[in-house]
Amino acid sequence: xxxxxxxxxxxxxxxxxxxxxxxxxxxxxxxxxxxxxxxxxxxxxxxxxxxxxxxxxxxxxxxxxxxxxxxxxxxxxxxxxxxxxxxxxxxxxxxxxxxxxxxxxxxxxxxxxxxxxxxxxxxxxxxxxxxxxxxxxxxxxxxxxxxxxxxxxxxxxxxxxxxxxxxxxxxxxxxxxxxxxxxxxxxxxxxxxxxxxxxxxxxxxxxxxxxxxxxxxxxxxxxxxxxxxxxxxxxxxx
Numbered sequence: 116x117x118x119x120x121x122x123x124x125x126x127x128x129x130x131x132x133x134x135x136x137x138x139x140x141x142x143x144x145x146x147x148x149x150x151x152x153x154x155x156x157x158x159x160x161x162x163x164x165x166x167x168x169x170x171x172x173x174x175x176x177x178x179x180x181x182x183x184x185x186x187x188x189x190x191x192x193x194x195x196x197x198x199x200x201x202x203x204x205x206x207x208x209x210x211x212x213x214x215x216x217x218x219x220x221x222x223x224x225x226x227x228x229x230x231x232x233x234x235x236x237x238x239x240x241x242x243x244x245x246x247x248x249x250x251x252x253x254x255x256x257x258x259x260x261x262x263x264x265x266x267x268x269x270x271x272x273x274x275x276x277x278x279x280x281x282x283x284x285x286x287x288x289x290x291x292x293x294x295x296x297x298x299x300x301x302x303x304x305x306x307x308x309x310x311x312x313x314x315x316x317x318x319x320x321x322x323x324x325x326x327x328x329x330x331x332x333x334x335x336x337x338x339x340x341x342x343x344x345x346x347x348x349x350x351x352x353x
Contacts, residue, residue: 143194143213143214144188144193144194144215144242144243146213146214147195147211147216148189148191150188151184151185151186151188159314159315160314160315160316161314161316162319167321169191169275169323171241171275172238172243172276173245173246173269173274173277174191174243174244174245174246174277175278175279176247176280176281177280178197178247179282179295180252180294180296181201181296182294186319187319188214191243192243194216194245195216196216196230197219198219198247201216201218202218207302221248221250227264227265227267235272238272252295254291254297255282256291258343258347260336260340262336263333263336264332266332266339270330276323276339277324278323278339279319279320279346280344280347280349281317282347283315283316283318285314286314294315320349324338
């Protein structure tokens with residue numbers, strides 16, 4: 116409970132700082148990165164990142180938990196595009212909104228089309244955008260098929276693309292059951308159990324994907340899924 120109180124105090128402190136700062140001056144991605152580092156510290160997370168960490172373009176990553184956003188924000192200065200359901204999570208949803216996270220219903224073609232221009236604008240302005248194209252958590256059971264509609268903005272576009280994979284490892288438990296999270300679970304029991312763990316290691320590997328066929332969104336999805344699956348396997352071989 117003490118650790119939960121510390122996390123809440125950290126969140127409140129960061130919220131006050133955000134509200135007292137002009138939204139025109141603050142870099143929301145950097146703000147979210149700062150919050151993420153402090154929350155992960157209270158949760159006794161260590162983050163091990165390997166590969167060339169990108170500064171612009173698009174990061175395509177597998178999805179395991181609401182913690183993914185915190186981990187990636189702690190090592191990259193990125194704008195995150197994630198499932199609209201995250202917006203409804205207590206506490207997590209609030210800070211995601213304040214941190215400039217973009218929400219999308221990947222099952223809605225209208226929603227995806229409406230986000231296309233926003234994605235292109237972000238990348239053309241030199242920002243780093245992070246996408247979870249599975250559309251839901253795999254709970255650590257490999258990498259689910261990617262929703263190809265999300266890659267429409269990349270057809271024939273020159274923006275840099277980085278494949279990434281994230282995995283979690285526990286000394287005293289099962290990461291698939293106790294770190295990975297799906298929306299049909301209750302958040303607070305999951306979080307309370309997580310805080311009882313001695314240490315959680317998050318492993319992230321980045322890999323810049325060069326020279327591949329971008330003529331079709333389905334081809335892009337297949338190629339990037341191949342890379343992310345390979346990287347995910349590599350995170351378990353260390």
